[in-house]
Amino acid sequence: MYRVLKRERIVPNIHLLVIESELIHKNAQAGEFIVVRADERGERIPLNLVDWDKESVSMLFMEVGTSTSKLAALKSGDAIATLAGPLGRPTKMVKDQKIVCIGGCYGIGALYPVIRAFKKNKNNIATIIEARSKFLLYWQDKLRQYSDEFYEVTRDGTEGFEGHINEFLIDYIRKNKVDLVYVQGCTYLTYLASETTRPLGVKTVVGLNPIMVDATGMCGVCRVIVGGETKFGCVDGPEFDGHQVDWDTLLARRRIYLGEERYSLSFYECERYG
Numbered sequence: 001m002y003r004v005l006k007r008e009r010i011v012p013n014i015h016l017l018v019i020e021s022e023l024i025h026k027n028a029q030a031g032e033f034i035v036v037r038a039d040e041r042g043e044r045i046p047l048n049l050v051d052w053d054k055e056s057v058s059m060l061f062m063e064v065g066t067s068t069s070k071l072a073a074l075k076s077g078d079a080i081a082t083l084a085g086p087l088g089r090p091t092k093m094v095k096d097q098k099i100v101c102i103g104g105c106y107g108i109g110a111l112y113p114v115i116r117a118f119k120k121n122k123n124n125i126a127t128i129i130e131a132r133s134k135f136l137l138y139w140q141d142k143l144r145q146y147s148d149e150f151y152e153v154t155r156d157g158t159e160g161f162e163g164h165i166n167e168f169l170i171d172y173i174r175k176n177k178v179d180l181v182y183v184q185g186c187t188y189l190t191y192l193a194s195e196t197t198r199p200l201g202v203k204t205v206v207g208l209n210p211i212m213v214d215a216t217g218m219c220g221v222c223r224v225i226v227g228g229e230t231k232f233g234c235v236d237g238p239e240f241d242g243h244q245v246d247w248d249t250l251l252a253r254r255r256i257y258l259g260e261e262r263y264s265l266s267f268y269e270c271e272r273y274g
Contacts, residue, residue, distance in 0.1 A: 001079035005056055007071070010138045013063045014106055015072050017047070018056050019083055025052040030117035031091030031207070031239055034059055035215045037082030038070035046212045046234070048110035048184070049086055057085070060109035087215050088238050092205075097123050097179035100172065101147075102165060102193055104130045107185030110207060112142055114182065119146040126172070127151070130165045130189070134158035165189065166196040178202050183242065187251060194242030204242040208233050210250065225249050 006018035017036075024034070033046045034057060045067050047059040063072040074080070091114050099118055103111040108129045115125050125146060130153040131137050137152055137159060144150050152160030153168050161168045169181070181204040183193040190206035197204045210222040210233040222233035225246035231237065 001081060002083040004074050004076055004078045004080065006076055007074040007078075009072070010060070010109075011136050014109075014136075014138065015061055015063060015068075016050075016058060016109070017061060017071060017074070018058045019080065020055065021052075021057045021083060022055065024049075024057045024083075024085055025054055028052045028057070028086045029090035030113040032086035032088045033215075033238060034085035035082065035087060035212075036071070036080055036084075038067055038074070039081050042070055042081065043067050044082060044084075044213060044215065046087070046209070046215060046238075048106065048207070050109045050112050057083075060106045062106045084215065088234060089236070091117060091182075091239060093117060093121050094123065094180065095121050098126070098177055099123050099180045099182060100126045100128065100169070100178050102128045102130070102169070102181065102183045102185070102189070103143075104165070104185035104189045105136075107183070107189065107207065108137070108139055108143075110184040111182075112139065114184070115143065115146045118182075124148050126176075126178075128153060128165065128168065128172075130154070130168075130185075132156065164192075166192050169193065169196050170200070173197070173200050173202055180205065181242075183207065187247075190242060191245075191247045191251070194245065194247070198243050205239050206242040206245065207239050208237055208245070208250070210253065224253075 003020040008016045032049050034049050035044050037044050047061050050060050051058040101115050126149040127143050127147040128151045133156045181197050183190045184207040194204050212222040213219045215234040217232045217235035223230050226240050227244040
């Protein structure tokens, strides 16, 4: 069992989870992920590794189903059944480039270690965070530490640019020389950003979140099609060239277990609340 040092709601449905660990920091790198399991009956789920030190690892997650609801109910001093990592391939580092980093939802937090590493490698960073409304934005001060430029996009206009990320991104790229666009967030955000930059000819790297089970490349559940070839999100990713991803297949595969997920959550809530 692994002891919970902190569980905090950052904004509605987004939680920070800090777990005691004296080993993971020794190999942790930006872009990697951790697999956790809330209890012995829970599923193994991958979460972005957002920070680490000699005593702990930190993750952000969005509360959407049974497993994440269990995680959201944790308190300091509780324990989880599984903590495995770091897993996946780290973000490929570049040097002396102009990089636009985009984050939405839990992907805002996932940007933090990546832009920190990019900045350490002497890149120029323009960070863009987006949400439906101002109250869903977070970690602005943490991200600004490593950003040369910082922008906020809200669809209702309550903070920063009003509209969708694709509108802001098109305008920004037309006015600035951009070498790379890096995106973390939900599947639709990574898809939208990739389709926006494709005709503009700007290389785009996206962090994908396919359904995952063992996270070692054995089960094949997290397979994605990239450049016409089958890849596994756990061992070949989680980051891929957004212009090479077969988005139709990925989106369809993410919907496979919706019925089971709804049933599981209903059963859990009945058990919990009676």
